[in-house]
Amino acid sequence: METLEPILSKHPFFKGLDKAYLELVTGCAKNVRFDAGQFIFRQHEDADVFYIIRQGKVALELSPPGRAPVTLQTINEEEILGWAWLVPPYHWRCDAQALELTRAIAFDGKCLRNKCMEDHSLGFELLNRLLPVIGKRMEATQLQLMDVYGAKK
Amino acid sequence: MTNEPRIIERNALNRLLEVLVQEGYQIVGPTLGEGAIVYGPVQSSEDFPAGWTDEQEGGVYRLKKRADKALFGYVVGPHSWKKYLHPPERRLWTGQANGTDFELTPEPIESTRFAFFGVRSCELHAIEIQDRVFIHDDHVDEDYKARRENAFVVVVQCGQAGKTCFCVSMNTGPKAESGYDLALTEILDEGRHFFHAVAGSPKGAAILQQVEARAATSSDNAEAEETVQKASQQMGRTLDTAGVKELLQENAEHPRWDLVADRCLSCANCTMVCPTCFCSTVEDTTDLTGDHTERWQKWDSCFTMDFSYLHGGSVRASTKSRYRQWLTHKLSSWIDQFGSSGCVGCGRCVTWCPVGIDLTEEVRSIREDKLVPLSSKKEASNGNA
Amino acid sequence: MESVQRQNVMLPSPYRVHRVHRETEDTFTLELTGKDGAAPSEFIPGQFNMLYAFGIGEVPISISGRSESSGGWLQTIREVGTVTRALHRMKRGGVLGLRGPFGTGWPIEEAQGNDIVFMAGGIGLAPLRPALHVVQSKRDQFGEVVLLYGARTPESLLFEKERELWRAKFGVQVKVTVDAAGREWKRNVGVVTSLVERTSFDPDHTVAFICGPEVMMRFSVAELKQSGIPEDKIYISMERNMKCAVGFCGHCQFGPTFICKDGPVFRYDRIRRFLAVREI
Structure with missing residues (x-):
């Protein structure tokens, strides 16, 4: 477990985090891998984990009934996958599928959010880092909704 | 070129129009039409709106009879000279298909030589503003340029201003100082009716020379100046242009x-x-x-x-x-x-x-x-x- | 060209369609030479021509390059209206009318010795392509070269072969993303701005050229600024209704500028305040 701490301390997501908190976070982290095509999580399932992608590419998908799955966004190396673990009701909002062999660091979100309930400073630190991820994703969705490249006729 | 002001009597004004026609100009100027004073072809000074004036306010334009027979006793109507220099509609070119090929023929450059008779100072400035768009910018509108170069500009200085006028604020009048070929000031005074005339270009001087006129006296000059002065004090509107x-x-x-x-x-x-x-x-x-x-x-x-x-x-x-x-x-x-x-x-x-x-x-x-x-x-x- | 233009700037000259390249379902490229097959004049990458379909009308289209084989101008066009539909129907050997080239271009000299970031959205890659050709021709005079390209769907992506060439042969960091895709698409999905942080360039020595829909350019400028590129090193290509292309018709006014002669390429800091005003 100690081997992950130097990696995490350098990652932008944890930059500036208190050493004690970093140790706590590291305690909830482990290395995982997903094969190409493997689903990392599915919509509506409990969201009890989140990831930093170290290698590979993950697609966030929606599968509307009777229609082909649509990829909304791809998550690449160094990026954060998953925010629903800290936002009630803690359910995934879409599917996540590895597009290629993907290695990631997985964090026990359930454990972390319980810690956040006890220690609001930790809660603030993590929310403060996660909200920009959600904000960016929302902005991207707005841009996609505007369909700026679409041809109006 | 002589810049000495001359006096043209009202009954000699037609001679000026005749000279312009002889010189090949088509005269356009103020006429009564469309319930307003509008610019159109003018054959003689009888076509000018003698004895008429205009009453203007925001959203209001009304023709009214004057007590005298002034030819240019109005302010400005809905038309401006741009209709001759930059016409409302103009064919640019015609095209003829020829199988998968085609040929485009540009419209000939306008060759009519207009004499604009009765240009106000604000209008002269407006023409100069359009010159900057069509002649003095990156590209030249050759048709506009030809019309402009061909035109002979007869200013008639304003003797009155309307309730919507504010040329004084814009520094564009009421007196036209330059940029014209001829500048007239219409004066009606104690039964006299005459025009104080100044040439503003060699073209203008050459025309003026052919018209029966006498040298203006200093009191004529003063009277002409007074006429425009009166207009400058009648501005119905002001606009603060600072910043x-x-x-x-x-x-x-x-x-x-x-x-x-x-x-x-x-x-x-x-x-x-x-x-x-x-x-x-x-x-x-x-x-x-x-x-x-x-x-x-x-x-x-x-x-x-x-x-x-x-x-x-x-x-x-x-x-x-x-x-x-x-x-x-x-x-x-x-x-x-x-x-x-x-x-x-x-x-x-x-x-x-x-x-x-x-x-x-x-x-x-x-x-x-x-x-x-x-x-x-x-x-x-x-x-x- | 200049002397011919002086005669009558509103009169299109005949050009021959040397070839038609199909790019996507609604986008195509016309290769244009003089009627006698001669190569047309020089142009600055970023400039546009007014293309005239006989009896239909005229549209402004950016020059998207020069054909290596015929020397003709390339004009990449998306069918969006009556005139572009008529142009889409043009066949090899056909004749169309053309006025131009008009407007300002990408200041490539300014980027020499520096890194250079191209950001393209949709058909916006077309006006950037000739600038990329220049960079390609003297690649050693530039540092990092980055092309970030966003489009609506995988099917609407343009110039795939060239993008691959730039990546593989000319050391260009090419990153592509689409707004939405099916599962068969294994590459990036998301907005073009998300690509910025995945590339490497030195923001203190970078010039950026952006071309795409106005909304996309606003977001792209914001992202590039956040990455550290100063506003006066960012250039964007603007678009407005255009009838004359020479500053007579007034249609393309944007604040105090005319897109046709002061643009279409503007330095961002010079028009920032007008971009901020809605419906200007």
Whole structure:
């Protein structure tokens, strides 16, 4: 477990985090891998984990009934996958599928959010880092909704 | 060239017109028509609106009888000389298909030599403003240039101003100081009726020489000067132009634009009567065989929805944005583009607005309640930093 | 060209369609030479021509390059209206009318010795392509070269072969993303701005050229600024309704500028305040 701490301390997501908190976070982290095509999580399932992608590419998908799955966004190396673990009701909002062999660091979100309930400073630190991820994703969705490249006729 | 002022008696004015015709000019000037004083072909001085004047206010234009027989005893009508220099419709070229190929033939350059008779000082400035657009900018509109070079300009100085006039504010009148071929001042005094005439170009001097006239006395000169002076004191409107460029650009989100938009009908009248508005569109008309086509240039207005059409929608969809574009262009960005205001203070847009929107009032409102105080611009930005 | 233009700037000259390249379902490229097959004049990457379909009308289209084989101008066009539909129907050997080239271009000289970031959205890659050709021709005079390209769907992506060439042969960091895709698409999905942080360039020595829909350019400028590129090193290509292309018709006004002669390529800091005003 100690081997992950130097990696995490350098990652932008944890930059500036208190050493004690970093140790706590590291305690909830482990290395995982997903094969190409493997689903990392599915919509509506409990969201009890989140990831930093170290290698590979993950697609966030929606599968509307009777229609082909649509990829909304791809998550690449160094990026954060998953925010629903800290936002009630803690359910995934879409599917996540590895597009290629993907290695990631997985964090026990359930454990972390319980810690956040006890220690609001930790809660603030993590929310403060996660909200920009959600904000960016929302902005991207707005841009996609505007369909700026679409041809109006 | 002699610059000595001459006096032409009223009954000798026709001689001036005859000389102009002899010199090959087609005279256009003020005539009665369309319930207004409009510019049209003039054969003799009898065609001028003798004894008529115009009463103007925001949204109001009325012809009225004068007590005298003045020929130019009015202010300005809905027309301006741009209809001759930059016509409302002009064919640019015709095209003929030839299998998969085609041939385009440009319209010949306009060769009519117009004599504009009765040009006001504000109108002369308006012509010079359009010169900057069509002749002195990056590209030259050869047709406009030819019309302009061919034109002979007879100014008739203003002897009165209207209630919508503000040329004094815009520094464009009422006295035309240069840029004309001939400048007349019409004087009616104790039963006398004559024109004080000054040549402003060798062309003008050559014409004046052929007209029966006597040298002006110093009292004639004084009387002519007094006539224009009187007009300058009758301005019905004023516009404070100090810092107006920045004022409008920095107040693009001023609530006043919403208020004026509630009244504005987007009818485009102001742009049609404005002597400097130059915007145009092109229309292609093709016959039923599809083999013969023509391209026409037509006056356009920034008040229409189509004007800013891009990829399925209008950039300026709201009336607010279109009025703001017009006024900001006229008084502000025109200065960036062409080095002068686009407004000459003729008041036509105020008079001919169906709901009497008054640009001088709009500017005043924004100035009195500006979002960004002009004088404290620096402090404000420092304060925010 | 200049002397011919002086005669009558509103009169299109005949050009021959040397070839038609199909790019996507609604986008095509016309290769244009003089009627006699001669190569047309020089142009500055970023400039545009007014293309005239006989009896239909005229549209402004950016020059998207020069054909290596015929020397003709390339004009990449998306069918969106009556005139572009007529142009889409043009066949090899056909004749169309053309006025131009008009407007300002990408200041490539300014980027020499620096890194250079191209950001393209949709058909916006076309006006940037000739600038990329220049960079390609003297690649050693530039540092990092980045092309970030966003489009609506995988099917609407343009110039795939060239993008691959730039990546593989000319050391260009090419990153592509689409707004939405099916599962068969294994590459990036998301907005073009998300690509910025996945590339490497030195923000203190970078010039950026952006071309795409106005909304996309606003977001792209914001992202590039956040990455540290100063506003006066960012250039964007603007678009407005245009009839004459020479400053007579008034249609393309944007604040105090005319897109046709002061643009279409502007330095961002010079038009920032007008971009911030809605419906200007």
